Every structure is written in C-alpha cells, then in structure tokens.
Amino acid sequence: MPMPVKQSHFLPRSRHGWIAVIAFLGLMALAQPPIVFRFANRVEPWVLGVPFLYAWLLGVYVAMIGVLFWAQRQRL
Amino acid sequence: MQAWVVATSLIFLYLALTVVLGLVANRMSSGDLEDFLLYGRKAGFVVLYLTVVATYHSSFAFLGSGGFFYTHGIGFWEAGTWTVLVGGITYVLGSRIWALGKAFGYVTPADLLADFYESEAVRVVAAIVSVLFTILYIQVQAQGLGYILSVASGDRIPFEVGTLILLVVAAFYLAVGGLRAVYWTDVVQGVWMYTAVWIGALVLTYKLFGGPLALWRRLAVERPDLLSLPGPEGFFTPGIWFGMTISLSFGIIIQPHMMIRYYTATSGTVIKWLGATTPIYLMTLYIPAAMVGLGGALAMPGLERPDRVFPLMLFQYTHPVLTGLILAGATAAAMSTLDSILHANMTVLTRDVYQRYVRPDADDRHYVWVGRAIIAVLLVVAYILSIRTHVFLVTLVTLSGSGALQLLPGVLGVCMPSPRIRTARGILAGIAAGLATLYVTLFGVAVGGLVITPNPLGVHHSVWALATNFLVVLVVSRFTAPPSTETIERIHGEIERFVYGSKNDEAPSPPNPIASAA
Numbered sequence: 001m002p003m004p005v006k007q008s009h010f011l012p013r014s015r016h017g018w019i020a021v022i023a024f025l026g027l028m029a030l031a032q033p034p035i036v037f038r039f040a041n042r043v044e045p046w047v048l049g050v051p052f053l054y055a056w057l058l059g060v061y062v063a064m065i066g067v068l069f070w071a072q073r074q075r076l
Numbered sequence: 077m078q079a080w081v082v083a084t085s086l087i088f089l090y091l092a093l094t095v096v097l098g099l100v101a102n103r104m105s106s107g108d109l110e111d112f113l114l115y116g117r118k119a120g121f122v123v124l125y126l127t128v129v130a131t132y133h134s135s136f137a138f139l140g141s142g143g144f145f146y147t148h149g150i151g152f153w154e155a156g157t158w159t160v161l162v163g164g165i166t167y168v169l170g171s172r173i174w175a176l177g178k179a180f181g182y183v184t185p186a187d188l189l190a191d192f193y194e195s196e197a198v199r200v201v202a203a204i205v206s207v208l209f210t211i212l213y214i215q216v217q218a219q220g221l222g223y224i225l226s227v228a229s230g231d232r233i234p235f236e237v238g239t240l241i242l243l244v245v246a247a248f249y250l251a252v253g254g255l256r257a258v259y260w261t262d263v264v265q266g267v268w269m270y271t272a273v274w275i276g277a278l279v280l281t282y283k284l285f286g287g288p289l290a291l292w293r294r295l296a297v298e299r300p301d302l303l304s305l306p307g308p309e310g311f312f313t314p315g316i317w318f319g320m321t322i323s324l325s326f327g328i329i330i331q332p333h334m335m336i337r338y339y340t341a342t343s344g345t346v347i348k349w350l351g352a353t354t355p356i357y358l359m360t361l362y363i364p365a366a367m368v369g370l371g372g373a374l375a376m377p378g379l380e381r382p383d384r385v386f387p388l389m390l391f392q393y394t395h396p397v398l399t400g401l402i403l404a405g406a407t408a409a410a411m412s413t414l415d416s417i418l419h420a421n422m423t424v425l426t427r428d429v430y431q432r433y434v435r436p437d438a439d440d441r442h443y444v445w446v447g448r449a450i451i452a453v454l455l456v457v458a459y460i461l462s463i464r465t466h467v468f469l470v471t472l473v474t475l476s477g478s479g480a481l482q483l484l485p486g487v488l489g490v491c492m493p494s495p496r497i498r499t500a501r502g503i504l505a506g507i508a509a510g511l512a513t514l515y516v517t518l519f520g521v522a523v524g525g526l527v528i529t530p531n532p533l534g535v536h537h538s539v540w541a542l543a544t545n546f547l548v549v550l551v552v553s554r555f556t557a558p559p560s561t562e563t564i565e566r567i568h569g570e571i572e573r574f575v576y577g578s579k580n581d582e583a584p585s586p587p588n589p590i591a592s593a594a
Contacts, residue, residue, distance in 0.1 A: 009493045049292060
C-alpha cells in the first residue's frame with residue numbers, strides 16, 4: 001500500500017544521513033568561491049611536487065568520493 | 077608504413093569492432109520494445125558503469141578539455157567538482173528515478189513528469205525540451221568525428237565523408253542492436269578512451285618534459301599565469317565557476333540519454349554504487365587532459381585552434397601506432413555520446429510521440445521498426461546539421477548545455493517529496509520563464525534604456541535561468557491546482573517506500589498504470 005508522505009525528503013531523517021549531507025556539501029564548499037578563489041588560489045606551498053591549488057582540489061574531490069562510499073556502506 | 081595509414085587503419089579496425097558488436101547484440105535481442113529501448117532493464121554494474129562514463133564524457137572531454145587547459149590554465153581542473161557532484165546526484169536522484177521507472181514502467185523522462193503532474197502538456201513540453209536541447213549535441217559529436225578522421229588521414233578523407241562514415245556506423249549498430257548494442261560498444265569505448273588519453277598524455281609528458289612533476293615546475297617558471305585563477309584571459313570568475321558546476325552536473329544528468337540509463341539498471345543498489353564510483357573515472361580523466369593542455373601551452377604555443385593540441389602533439393612527437401590507437405580512443409569518446417543521444421531521441425520520439433499520439437495499440441515489433449525508421453531520419457538530420465553550420469544552430473548549441481536543466485524543478489518535484497507540491501502549470505510556467513531568462517542572460521539584450529549584459533553581475537547564465545525557473549514554479553504552484561491526492565500518494569509513496577521503507581529492491585510495487593494503459 002502506498003504511504004502518504006508527510007516529511008520532506010530534502011532533510012535527512014537519521015544521524016548518518018545528516019553526517020553524509022553536511023560532509024558532502026561542506027567539502028563542496030571548499031571547492032567553490034570564495035574559498036577556492038582566496039585561500040586555495042596559490043602555487044605555493046607545493047604539495048608532493050604539484051601546485052597547491054591543484055593538490056587542494058584533488059584532495060577535496062577524493063574526500064567527496066569518500067563520503068559517497070561511506071554513504072553507500074551505511075546503506076543511506 | 078606512413079603514419080596516416082596506420083592511424084586511419086586503426087580507426088577503421090575499431091569501427092569494424094563496433095559493427096560486429098551491434099550484430100551480436102541483434103542476435104541476443106528478444107525483439108520486444110523494452111529490450112530494444114531499455115536493454116530489458118537488466119543492466120548490471122559493470123556495463124552500466126562504462127556506458128554512463130563513456131556517455132558523459134564526449135569528444136569535448138578528449139579534445140576540448142585539453143584546449144581549455146591550454147587557453148585558461150589550471151582553472152579547468154574545476155571539472156572535478158562537477159564530475160563528483162554528478163556522483164552525488166546519481167546517488168540521490170538517480171536511484172529514485174530508477175525506483176519510479178521500475179514501479180510504473182517509465183521509459184522516458186516525459187513519462188515520469190506527465191504521470192505525476194497528470195498533464196499531457198507537460199509530456200509534450202518535456203519531450204520537446206529533451207529532443208531539442210540534445211539533438212544539437214549530435215551535430216557537435218558528428219563534427220568531432222569527421223574532424224578526427226580527417227586529421228588521422230592527413231586530410232585524405234574529407235571532413236564531410238568522415239562524418240558520414242562514422243554517423244552511418246553508429247546508426248547501424250544502434251538500429252540493429254538497440255540499447256544493448258549501444259551499451260556493449262560503450263563498454264569498449266569507455267575502456268579504450270580512458271586508456272588512450274592516459275597513455276597519450278604520459279608518453280607526451282615524459283618525452284617532452286621528463287614527467288608530470290617536471291612539467292609543473294616548468295609551468296611555474298615559464299607560464300605562471302596558467303597556474304592561478306582566473307587564468308590568463310580572466311575566464312574563471314567566481315560566478316562562472318559556480319555556474320559551470322551547476323550546469324555541467326545537474327544539466328547533464330537531467331538530459332534524456334542519462335536519465336534513461338537510470339531506468340535500465342537491475343537494482344537501485346547498482347545506481348547507488350554508480351553514484352559512489354563513477355566520479356573516480358569522470359574526474360581522473362581530466363588529470364591527463366591537464367597534462368596535455370598545459371604541456372601543449374609550453375610545447376606548441378600560439379595554436380589558432382587550441383582544441384587540436386592533443387592530435388597535433390601526437391602526430392609530431394609519438395609513434396604512428398600509438399597515435400592511431402589514441403585517435404581511435406577519441407573516436408570512441410565521440411561515438412559513445414553520439415549513439416546514446418541518437419538512442420535517447422529515438423526513444424523519446426517513438427514512445428512520447430508515435431506510441432502516444434499516432435498509433436497507441438500496435439505490437440512491440442511495430443514500434444521497434446518505427447524506432448529504426450526514426451534512427452534513419454535522425455541520421456539524415458544529424459548529417460545535414462554537421463556539414464552546414466548556421467549561426468542560428470550555433471546559438472542553439474550554446475544554449476543546449478543549460479536548456480535541459482530547465483526540467484530540474486519538475487524532476488525534483490516528482491523525486492523529492494515535500495509538503496509543498498508543485499503543479500503542472502507551475503512546471504510549464506517555470507520552463508518558459510527559465511528558457512527566456514537563459515536566452516537573455518546568455519546573449520544579453522538592450523531594450524530601450526535597459527541593457528542586460530551576458531552573464532549579468534558575473535554570474536553564469538544557467539544560474540539565472542534556473543533561479544528564475546524555481547521562483548516561477550514556486551509562485552505559480554501556490555495558486556494552481558496540484559495533481560490528485562491519489563497520484564501524489566501513489567508516486568511519493570513509492571519513493572517513501574524505496575528510500576525509507578524496505579531496503580529490498582525487489583519488494584512488490586503498486587500496479588503499473590502506464591504499462592497497462594499501453
């Protein structure tokens with residue numbers, strides 16, 4: 001039987017759901033203005049031989065993928 | 077043997093392989109419509125993974141992205157942002173689209189929208205937007221294919237002939253094997269293009285600079301302007317950065333050739349795993365693209381057409397066999413997107429137009445043949461579009477990236493239940509307002525004393541258009557009639573059950589009104 005929907009699906013309903021959403025969006029913010037244009041927009045310090053901006057963004061992307069993996073493992 | 081002979085032969089060898097795969101797919105086909113259009117909804121993780129990534133990445137990722145790095149520098153590494161966001165959208169939205177498709181027998185995006193909003197007008201508008209804003213991508217891909225064959229043959233195969241050959245091959249394997257042929261060829265294409273771009277970039281980088289790290293060091297000394305934002309030409313402003321993130325993630329996921337892929341999975345878990353893992357492929361493809369583009373800026377400065385930097389470097393600095401293999405990879409990148417768009421447009425026209433309004437009661441075999449006829453028509457249209465570029469068409473192509481994005485409020489209204497229900501009139505008004513805003517903010521207008529510049533206030537046109545769309549949808553939906561309570565409970569109830577109810581994908585679903593009506 002179909003169930004009537006009273007609660008919005010835009011807001012998570014579990015603790016793990018909140019963690020996943022906040023982590024993903026928070027990390028996304030690190031790769032968006034203003035952070036990426038101010039704090040991360042630099043060549044130095046070099047990180048493992050690559051410019052800081054490149055390494056910063058790569059780190060954020062990998063962390064975001066990590067959140068997606070974690071969400072799947074939690075069956076969210 | 078001369079380089080052009082090797083390169084051209086390898087591309088033709090690759091084309092022969094795709095034709096064989098199409099013929100084998102034909103022999104495996106059951107002949108029913110769902111098998112032809114949706115692979116029988118039996119796509120497992122590996123096949124779906126490779127078809128999604130190969131379809132997402134077109135000839136632009138292979139050739140154009142190198143050109144972007146070449147011209148605008150490290151800013152294009154932003155591409156990682158939207159590719160990872162695509163993973164998140166697939167995880168949340170894609171799995172819900174799958175659940176509704178399975179429960180109610182949806183085949184196209186318009187099926188999903190029209191069923192919830194109980195509106196044939198929504199169906200027609202969604203079908204038009206779906207076809208109009210993607211058919212022009214066929215032109216872009218076909219032109220890329222003609223160009224690749226022309227370059228590989230050293231201009232011995234004219235652009236027009238190359239385009240025709242490659243279009244005919246893609247249309248052939250699609251017509252004989254349906255979506256199964258598209259998926260199987262996409263598997264080959266997905267592996268080939270990824271391997272090719274990495275090998276090509278690494279060979280070039282080690283040969284010219286002594287490795288990626290040495291390339292970065294030389295860039296810091298010789299072209300530091302390429303290593304910071306907003307880039308040498310000031311392209312990557314904050315507004316453009318944010319706008320590209322939105323339009324190249326949501327905007328592509330909402331396009332019919334991507335949405336239809338969600339319907340074809342064996343389970344919702346497969347879609348969620350796709351969400352978690354496809355960003356790895358999508359994002360890391362831009363790492364070698366950066367090596368090619370930034371390396372090209374040092375090795376071949378001043379190119380008139382920067383998007384040609386990759387093939388030009390290959391011909392100049394690598395062995396002909398390697399050049400041929402990599403250009404075949406570029407062909408794969410373009411063909412995997414082209415065949416998917418051809419299929420999506422064929423599906424929309426067969427399902428949303430012919431089956432709905434022309435002949436609703438024919439058998440599956442009839443619709444399969446109609447689909448094949450539509451592919452032939454699309455082939456002719458695509459060829460004409462490819463060899464005759466008009467200013468008007470260029471305008472539409474520019475609009476197309478953000479055009480399909482205007483379906484997003486409607487799709488969210490279906491897939492993300494909330495107490496605030498959207499209405500058919502709201503969705504239609506929102507699409508109209510969004511498309512009008514898109515045109516104005518992309519090209520700018522001057523009416524009387526009012527002057528609107530392109531990308532007003534430095535904000536990407538897609539953001540203006542989508543914001544206007546959402547606003548109009550919310551306002552109009554407040555004052556117009558929502559869908560019936562029964563429909564809302566049936567569809568939102570199914571989403572509720574899928575997300576928060578039983579975790580078993582195979583749990584029984586409500587009756588399928590669309591399938592039974594058809």
